[in-house]
Amino acid sequence: MGGRFTWPLIHTEAPQALADSYAEFLVRAQEEQRLAGAFYRAVREAARREVPLLAAGNTTALQAARSLAERLASERRLAYVIYCHGARYPVQAWAEAATLAKSAVAYNAGTLNRAREAGVTHMEVFDGAGCGWTSHKDPDKATGTLRTVEQAAAWPISHPRCSRAFGPRPDVTTAG
Template sequence: MDTAVRDLADRHLPAVYEAGASAAATSLGTTFTWTSSHQHALRALRTDTYADLLRHSQQTVRRAGQFHRAVRVAARRQTPTALTGRTALQAAKTLADQLAAAHPLDRIVYRNGTRMPVRAWAEAAALARTTVAYNTGTLAVAREHGIQHIEVYDGSDCGWTSHPDPDKAARTLRTVDDAAQWPIAHPRCNRSFTLRPDTGHDPAE
């Protein structure tokens, strides 16, 4: 997992960031270059990615250690009595089921106790990080050129800070600073930004 996280942060995020920044620069009739401000923005993005994703990797290592200790304890305490009246295979299956239920290594556990399959979590995390990278590149170009507002493209039902937020995001005008706080609203979010140097008013007004 560490290798996959580093590959995402070191190879994919810079490419996606550059794609977002290049598209924004082209919309202004300019060309994107890796200035110090862009390098700083990318470093911050990569650091945040490392911290978030590697935290889950460390959680998995801790849980694997707990699982290993539980197996050793269970083997000492339960195996002699578990075999009574059953085959070794039946006893082993029962023990394995109990351990798997108590220590589900194929799940990521969130702070609120919610558990998500590792594959689904990894896909959502990678999509979220690449979307954030693309939008961060867009916003960095906005700052570079003194543009204060962007227009949001998102799902029609998607809220600004979360999917159920009543403040709907699509086709609204937001400040660059607000957009930097909410580059996405939820995992698998399709949010993107377009630079709006021409207006300081919400198009809906």
């Protein structure tokens, strides 16, 4: 009230410490982004060599995963993949899960595309007994159910290592 106001030292140190922490956080975030970019490029480069062999039928998904993991381990010295929640997975386990998931999605997409071409509108789902439609926890259990081709295309698998497959049902023309 007419006098000069100054912040006490305790109040000026707190924002300064916060600003310093923010600068450190930005540096750490930039480094994480750089490492993630390097990992992405390494995986993409290795996958470019291995996935065509899988697609051409010259190798199984597990063989392709093993080759991908070996390539990442030897050429990029990657032993673990660290997920965003901090979990560390051996590169072999990650490559196997990723390769199996991608090959299952591709296989099911091929089945669904062929069914569409043939005019089939419904598919029977073959999956693990406890597997839900969108995840293991989904109470809508998938195996033995009938789904439209569009529904099947939306959920070709529900989780990594999913064993889901579809069988065309030309005898079914409406939901019911």
